[in-house]
Amino acid sequence: MITVMGATGHTGKRIVEQLLKAGESVRALGRSAERLADLQKAGAEVMAGEPSDAAYLTEAFRGAKAIYTLLPYDPTVSDYLAQQAAVGEAIVQAVRASDVRKVVALSSVGADLASGNGPIASMHEQELRLRELTGVDVLILRAGAFMENLLPMLYVIEQHGLVADGMEADVPVPMIAAKDIADAAIDALLARDWHGVQVRELLGQRDISYGECTRILGQQLGRPGLPYVQVPYDEMAGMLQEAGFSTNLAGLYAELARGINERAVKSLEGRRPENTTATSFEAFVAEMVG
Template sequence: MITVMGATGRTGSRICQTLLEAGVAVCALGRNAERLASLAAAGARIAVGESHDAAFLTEDYREQQAAQGEAILTAIRDSGVRRVVFLSSVGAEVPSGTGPIISMHDHEQRLRQLPPEMDVLMLRSGALFENLYGALEIVRAYDCYSDAVAPDVPVPMVATRDVADAASRALLEHDWQGVVIREVLGQRDISYAQATRLLGAAIGRPDLPYVPVSPQELEGALRDAGCSASVAACYAELGEAISSGRVRAQEARSPANTTATPFEDFAQDWAKAYRALP
């Protein structure tokens, strides 16, 4: 049986579905029983609970991530599993100054503490296309997209379905031993300015501008929107880290790490969501 954490998310749900279709027994873990119901109907065993509760497996963002990571490590050790695929991020090799990616770095280090006979795959993905659903309300309200990433910095971006498929293939094929790192980079690198123009073109606004702001301005805007000080600071730091090149792919592009889904396909889905806004 393969256990999938975050089974109701875009990536986790696709992994579950792929494994179930391949005839693999799946235990789907999540916090919401109702959202897990469709996976149960498809044949998955489900488990409902909080990922920071070690028996099931604060206000400060990094403390929360650390508590969750320790709980996951305890659950892995106690369960006796022999193989782990961890969905990490480009930039996880950097020990500081990368905002929320720090949690990926820290958890990779925790997983390296597991017994040497365990096989651990770190799948470091580029930025997820679907993160840009967060731009929907911004575009509608301000006729632009804005972030703290420099406009012309190439960023590896990838579809969640391609990350899920890479994880599913690894789980089904068992094609690694020991601790292995692989990157999942998407079809091509795209700057935030390019991504904004492509999203704009999909809604009939090919001139849609990308307006960069400073990390400090982003932090203030996030605080005004109701984010905690810790979360706002993390995402402001991430923008600066991408702009400066601290967060970047480590592998040269190859057929092994370049996925098929073009950003333009996602842009069409994004446009449908834009047109469906109330």
């Protein structure tokens, strides 16, 4: 049996579905039995609970030959890093208390840095916690920026006829479809062939800038010449607050944009076949708008 956190989310849902198709027994985790019902119908055992509840996670991890972990994300929380730390601590406590020996943990490019990386600092902290586990093989997947992050831009394009963000127009960003992250996690959960603590980057099909993303979005939405506007960091934070992000998290995202622009938040491995994944931004957008 394999346990999957965030089973209703971008990566977790696909992981559960594909593991079931591969004939594995799967325990799917989320906060709501109702939202997990489809996965139950598909054959998963479901367990609803809060990801910051170590006792719940211990039960959920018990008996699993491997687990998939992530730090679920609440854009409205007033202290983002504290909320993330609470979940991260519950995860490692539950791994210790259960008999799990193989952990696949979703992290991020930029998690090598303790600061200057905005929300990614939570994953730096989590990697440190996971490294303290003994007798557990931990595979850390450092993913690039999710292509799914651009979905809210469709609304901005509709309303304002432009794309605006804090990123320089031509800074290259490794962008990956969540589906490709899920597929890498599935391979690892099935193979369980790594030992000790391993870090693997997942960089998407190619590096792509916000300027290029905007050109592709414009072409595919029938809006050629759609402009990309780089806004100052405080303006970017203000836009995120208007969109419902807490002041704290909006500020962290502005810090991340600066970290990317200054080339501090970046791949350490460099692009190679092993960290390059299938889905192009063009294919992602075609599916999204099609």
